[in-house]
Amino acid sequence: MLFRLVRPMRRKGSRNRYYVKRIPVDVRRNVVGARLAVPVGEQTQTITISPRAEAIRLSLRTHDPVEVKRRQAAVDAYLENVWQAHRHDEPVSLTQRQATALAGEFYRAWANGEGRESVIAIEHVPGVGWQRTYSNHVDGDEWNAVLTNWDRLAEGAEPSDLEKPLGVIVDRLLLAKGIKQVAAETRGVILSAFWQAGKDAFERRKRNAEGDYSPDSKSERFPEWVPPHSVARSGTKVSLKALVEGWWVEAQATGRKPSTYDSYRRTVAALVDHLGHDDAARVTRDDVVRFKDHRIASVNPQNGRRISPRTVKDSDLAGLKSVFGWAVTNGKLPSNPAEGVSIKLGKRRKARRGFMEAEAVAILRAAWQLKRGNERPETFAAKRWVPCLLAYPSPFAVRTKHPKLQPGSHKGR
Numbered sequence: 001m002l003f004r005l006v007r008p009m010r011r012k013g014s015r016n017r018y019y020v021k022r023i024p025v026d027v028r029r030n031v032v033g034a035r036l037a038v039p040v041g042e043q044t045q046t047i048t049i050s051p052r053a054e055a056i057r058l059s060l061r062t063h064d065p066v067e068v069k070r071r072q073a074a075v076d077a078y079l080e081n082v083w084q085a086h087r088h089d090e091p092v093s094l095t096q097r098q099a100t101a102l103a104g105e106f107y108r109a110w111a112n113g114e115g116r117e118s119v120i121a122i123e124h125v126p127g128v129g130w131q132r133t134y135s136n137h138v139d140g141d142e143w144n145a146v147l148t149n150w151d152r153l154a155e156g157a158e159p160s161d162l163e164k165p166l167g168v169i170v171d172r173l174l175l176a177k178g179i180k181q182v183a184a185e186t187r188g189v190i191l192s193a194f195w196q197a198g199k200d201a202f203e204r205r206k207r208n209a210e211g212d213y214s215p216d217s218k219s220e221r222f223p224e225w226v227p228p229h230s231v232a233r234s235g236t237k238v239s240l241k242a243l244v245e246g247w248w249v250e251a252q253a254t255g256r257k258p259s260t261y262d263s264y265r266r267t268v269a270a271l272v273d274h275l276g277h278d279d280a281a282r283v284t285r286d287d288v289v290r291f292k293d294h295r296i297a298s299v300n301p302q303n304g305r306r307i308s309p310r311t312v313k314d315s316d317l318a319g320l321k322s323v324f325g326w327a328v329t330n331g332k333l334p335s336n337p338a339e340g341v342s343i344k345l346g347k348r349r350k351a352r353r354g355f356m357e358a359e360a361v362a363i364l365r366a367a368w369q370l371k372r373g374n375e376r377p378e379t380f381a382a383k384r385w386v387p388c389l390l391a392y393p394s395p396f397a398v399r400t401k402h403p404k405l406q407p408g409s410h411k412g413r
Contacts, residue, residue, distance in 0.1 A: 015063040019075055022055045023083075030086040037172050039074050041067070073340025077285075081178035084334035089180040097223055099190045102173055103197035104222025111201035111216065162191040170194055177227060178334035197222075227281065227334070238280040238332055244268045247326040264319035270295070271320065280324075280333060288320060288338045296343075313343040363387055 023031065036047045038058060045058050056079060060071045094102070170190055174182065182190065200218045207214075248261045272278050274291050295312045299305065320338040327333040355363070367387040372380045 014059075017060045017063060017068045017072075018057065019060050019072060020055050020057050021076070021079065023049070023053065027083050027086045028054075030089070031082070034082075034086075036079075036082060037176070039078055039176075041071055070340070076339055077335050078176060080328055080335040080339075082175055084178045084328070084331070085175055085180040087331050091181050091183040092179050092186070092228055093183045094186045094190065094228055096189060096193075098226065098228060099186070099193040100221075101223045101225040102170075102177070102190065103193035104219075105173060105225070106169065106194055107197035107201050107222060108219065110198065111204040111219070162195050166191055166194045166198070177225070179228075238327070240268050240272055240278050240280045240283070241265075243280055243323050243327050243332065246330070246332075247323045250326065251322075263315055264323060267316045267319040268323065270316070280327065283324075283337045285337045285339075285341065288317075288341045292317060292341060292343065309343045310345055313345065317341060317343070360391065364391060 031049050032051050032053075034049050036049065036056075037044045038047055038056070040058065040061055043061070047056065047058065049056075056075075058075070060068055060075075062068055062071065174180075174190075204216060204218065244261075244265050247264070248256075251261065252258075271283075271291055274294055275283065275287060292312060295307055295316055296309055298307050300307055317338060321336065321341075324333065324336040324338050328336050364387055367384050370380070370384050375383075
């Protein structure tokens with residue numbers, strides 16, 4: 001049975017679309033028992049992979065076509081990171097900056113109610129402790145683990161003390177980034193960063209509860225997340241141009257045309273020029289979106305015209321999706337940054353096939369009434385009879401009521 005779908009399924013009795021995608025064979029055994037927090041819109045759906053599971057199945061919780069496409073792309077990207085994490089499960093070292101950036105996602109989710117961890121209310125009740133009210137999609141076990149132990153932790157808490165309230169959340173966020181586990185020295189850095197982020201988040205919630213909604217300066221201290229993949233796990237750089245060559249070795253064996261290779265190679269070269277680097281692991285979805293916008297606004301030097309959106313969609317984006325998809329399948333990248341990036345095009349105007357009756361009459365009358373000039377006899381004959389011959393047997397011929405233009409009316413002449 002095949003589970004890889006071009007479009008999400010529609011379940012009987014529900015308008016919402018259903019996501020089904022096969023678990024890759026090479027990781028199926030490793031992910032048994034894994035608990036996944038799959039992003040579905042602004043919510044998180046928790047799934048535990050059983051030993052008999054062959055596919056990931058979940059509702060996308062919407063039937064809107066645009067939102068369905070967006071959510072499907074988000075689920076695809078998340079699962080690709082999960083599979084990649086299980087393919088390369090050796091410990092990864094993170095810098096202090098990366099640990100802080102990861103903690104920033106934790107902070108924004110708890111302090112501002114953004115993302116899939118939206119919380120209705122958090123407040124501190126004197127003598128009781130932290131009380132929370134959360135929507136149904138928030139994982140209650142995680143909240144209980146954090147809030148039950150939070151008040152017991154002092155400022156100088158050791159990483160071992162932070163493991164119980166924060167370890168599960170750290171692991172979940174790392175997995176979403178394509179990281180199965182981190183080095184021992186990195187673990188303590190991440191837990192400490194999360195502890196400080198949680199402390200700042202709770203303080204912000206407390207200020208909000210007291211009526212203080214002034215701008216949050218603490219949120220600006222978190223840098224942007226940059227994955228630790230600028231150097232491949234093997235220790236070598238993942239070159240964009242090298243990916244194209246690797247893709248072509250396989251694609252050529254499966255019968256792809258050299259013209260496709262030339263097109264994809266030019267696209268990747270243009271992407272490298274646009275980004276200013278050749279590191280495939282540093283390419284993000286935002287980079288691909290900006291490249292798409294750049295290409296649409298660019299002018300083709302060969303004809304002086306702007307590059308059409310259809311060319312960008314069918315050539316540039318298709319090429320990037322194929323090459324990055326090959327890299328993910330072959331374990332060279334954790335995810336496909338071009339996945340889900342597209343351009344919505346209007347319907348093509350269909351070209352009219354054949355002539356209107358008045359047009360056909362005009363052409364055939366001109367041929368019939370043609371006077372011979374200085375041309376050779378055979379040239380004159382061609383000018384006169386070729387239009388008639390084309391009109392007579394052709395499926396595009398237009399029958400006319402004109403007596404002299406009826407098929408066969410030239411007989412005997």
